[in-house]
Amino acid sequence: MSRRVGESPMVSALVNGLLIGLAAIALAPLLWMLSVSFMQQGEASAFPPPLLPARFTLDNYRELFARAGMGRYFLNSVLVAGGITVLSLAFNLMAGYAFAKLRFAGRERVFQTLLAALVIPAQVAMLPLFLMMKGLGLVNTYGGVVVPALATVFGIFLVRQYARSIPDELLEAARIDGAGEFRIFRQIVLPVLRPIVVTLAIFTFMAAWNDFMWPLIVLTDQENYTLPVALAALSREHVQDSEMMMAGAVVTVLPVLALFLLLQRHYIQGLLLGSVKG
Known part of the structure; x- marks a missing residue:
């Protein structure tokens, strides 16, 4: 210092x-x-x-992976967190750009309604969300974990604030040259949004990897458990085995910790840029 x-x-x-x-x-x-x-x-x-x-x-690590099936739970978490990250990025980026640059009826009112939803605790929405997943036949499937996380108000807001800095003249010039909206988004908007994409990807992956409550509710078969849920179930069976539980905690924490430390510069830079753009 x-x-x-x-x-x-x-x-x-x-x-x-x-x-x-x-x-x-x-x-x-x-x-x-x-x-x-x-x-x-x-x-x-x-x-x-x-x-x-x-x-x-x-x-302790051999016991975890050989007998407790931690390898299966690790792959479950990778699959769920990776799927949520990729799909959520696609939806959040497109929605955030639309709210920032596309003109359509009720744009501001819809966005204000989304922001108002931030004050509602997530736990309040879990029962109706579970009933919706049950109606869609997604209970006890990875789809039931992934679908509710496809878009988040925070992600849309973060992308919108950054996308507002894109000059309207640049987009209009591309439209005059005959470029369609999807081409404009892919070739012009996405490269500009790259810093916020990295930030949102890290944030989304960490949140999905560490999520405990929703996978616990929607996944009923133990073989489908993600790491946090599996570790909680394992702790009930091995309540006295502190060493094995700590090994499981290391396996759960280490990937996201390493990812954050590796990309923390991009993460913090993207948050700061998103807070001042627009």
């Missing part, structure tokens, strides 16, 4: 020390979870609990 002109070394040291301390507090549970996952069975139950394993072992 660079020191500003006129700022004393003591103040700079205090600020840096405070930031380091807060980072350590935030990382401590994650690091201990990782450490416990490599401990032998029952070692974490000692008092006081050890910070590091006495003997490094991968038995």
Whole structure:
């Protein structure tokens, strides 16, 4: 952290020390979870609990994938989160662009209604949503998990705010040259929206991967469970096996954590751009 002109070394040291301390507090549970996952069975139950394993072992991970079927649940999560991300991007990008640049009757009123829906808790909509999925025959299918996430108000809003920065003259020139709306969207709009596409993709994938409540409601067969639901079910069967549960938590958290750390620059940049465009 660079020191500003006129700022004393003591103040700079205090600020840096405070930031380091807060980072350590935030990382401590994650690091201990990782450490416990490599401990032998029952070692974490000692008092006081050890910070590091006495003997490094991968038995907990072998048990997870060999007997608990964690590999199947991992693939389920990849399939569901990947499908939601791809389809949600398509719907959100097209809807956000339409609300930003296309003129149609009731555009502003419809968008304001969508924004008003943000104040409704998601839990309130779960019962009618479940009844809709039941009527469509999508209960206990991956489609029942994916379809409700095809478009989100947040995603539409984020794309709309960024798309408003596209010059109308550029779009009109393309129309005059004979380009259709889909071609304009594909060749002109999408390249401009690239920063927000990355941001929305990361946000959507993380939300879908970590979602627990809706997959728990709509998926009834255990073989269809996603990782968070499977881990919760596994914890009831192995309530005393803290080491295996921590290994399962690592398998669940590590992919999205690695994805966020890898693309955090694009994620934050896209959020900032979306907040100031338009």
